[in-house]
Amino acid sequence: MLRKNTTPGKLIVVEGIDGSGKSTQIDLLHKWLQTQGRSVYFSEWNSSALVKSTTKRAKKRKLFTPTTFSILQCTDFADRWENRILPMLKAGVIVLADRYAFTAFGRDVARGVDREWVRNLYSFAMQPDIALFFRVPLDIAVQRITGARAKLKYYEAGMDLRLSESRIESFKLFQERILSEYDHMVDEFGLTVIDGTLTVQTQQRLVREIVKQELEGWEGLAIPEGSPHMRLQSDLHTGKGGK
């Protein structure tokens, strides 16, 4: 259980395994909300400038264990939470997050850390107003990822788990475990499941419907009159995501 969002802002997150299409969907949602004249802030998983050099170094030298991987990613999240996400929510902004605590609950448990332990780690975070889980069958996700990318990275493929010598095989086994964790979280955290095999447009229509309903009768932070097309400073993009 995460604590309730008590701020005047709205928190909307997208979740799913790699290749589920969630980044495409949140990007479209972001642009649509801006066009609607909303104050929107976007935050991406693993993008804190404070933690970046440490993560990079540890990945390069393969220094991570499941525990240190988990705590360092939570450090990254905490930096974004304390300095960006929470202040924006308090100001009444719509915060869009590409991946949230549920990603850690999926991946870190798939790596072997204790379920309750990692839930405690993130217990300072709030339950999103909308948590969308883009569900796709494993083989489709794998096809999308291996088709679009030159090479799977070591940790991305879960090579540290020593499930298989082959990166693709390891990736499949790793994602399979994550998918099963996500399925458990649907009830636990009330995730809204979106069928990620539908066309991009159909999915986006569903997403907008859900968001529209949530925002009905809600005001949020106003954009100053006469200000140009509003774009709040976003976290630096790190070149990740399934595009």
Place this chain on the structure above:
Amino acid sequence: MMPKLKFYGAGFPYRDIGDLPGKLIVLEGSDGVGRSTQTKLLRRWLEDEGFAVSDTGLRRSEMTQKGLEAARKGHTLSRITMSLFYATDFADRLENQIIPALQAGFIVLSDRYFYSIMARDIVRGADPDWAHKIYGFALKPDLILYLKADVSDLVSRLIHGRGLNYWEAGMDIHPSNNLYDSFIDYQSELILLFERFSEEYGFVTIDAGRPVMDVFTDLQNQIRDLLEDQQSILEEDF
């Protein structure tokens, strides 16, 4: 023999750490209480006795050292972020340094353990239960020696030693206009927490408000008791 509970919580469920023939000895206590001096003395003594010794302390992890130092210099660390960055450092040293050394039969002298990190977190407003549960992966030490001194002792040692500094005075949370008042407030709060932890985690309290060699003798006696069986093996060699 009953297998002792090795961890405060779930430990590392993905690996079996097996037997740990070494001993984990922790020195806890306030800033300026003399922990590093005692650690050096203990290391030399134990090595003279023929034990292999490894020592460790906060912020020495290969993974986080550079990043954590940079973040501290910039004073850009928010409370939860700082707690977790320190927890990463601690976990890395535990898994990659302390446990391998214990597996190899070393005596590990740890200058501070997670109790200090937790105390700082709690003084800064962290939920004690949250902080405690994070360290569910932490190994229970064989011996926790708590060097206890009054704030006035700490002040006189530091002023005649390396001086008062920003973090040790908790200036990030007590933005008083002078280092002295901040130091007194902050360290007094920490000492109260150490008192609480002392019971909770079974610290052996050593009065550190005495000359260095007196404190050292007390520490030696505690460690001798712990190492009794190893000691006798050692004596047979002579």
